[in-house]
Amino acid sequence: MPTVAHDQETGRDVVAPPVPVPKSPGSGSRRLSDTIQEHLNACPPDLPGGTPQVHDFDGTFSLTDKGLKLTITSGEAPTKPTWWQSTLLAAGFYSLGLAFRTACMLGVVASTGGAASVLAKTACA
Incomplete structure (x- = not known):
């Protein structure tokens, strides 16, 4: 369904084109950071410097009784010195x-x- 917005400069209603929704992460080598970057590219925020670049990480979203839970699985090396x-x-x-x-x-x-x-x-x- 297209989004309708009112343009105050011209006084007309404007129909915005539909924004493509990035695919959900599937099996394979896709990471959560890839999905977030696709969403940022599809709907870029109006920030100085343009769209931010997301560092590579993987994780999952899950719903709990208290809200949304983000679990990030880290592939980083342990920080304990030898x-x-x-x-x-x-x-x-x-x-x-x-x-x-x-x-x-x-x-x-x-x-x-x-x-x-x-x-x-x-x-x-």
Whole structure:
């Protein structure tokens, strides 16, 4: 059924052409993001910069007793670092801490002429 709108500039009723409805995601390699992108392309929103590009993801919509539920299945790699990555990070931050403490102690000793070396140990710990 065509959509009828009233054009206020001309004062006439205008019949809008029917908008093609994208196909629903079926079996195969279609993702939910593909369907959302097709809907955005078919009915582009009036946004600065044009139609936004949707990043690839997959998921499902389902109806619950409280409303609409969107479940996104992630194909992303786990973010937990491996044992060697954790070891490298720990060694790097330990070295960074030692470098900062050394710079702090040298700065305090140099600025006080060596008189505050005991204070520098405490302050830079």
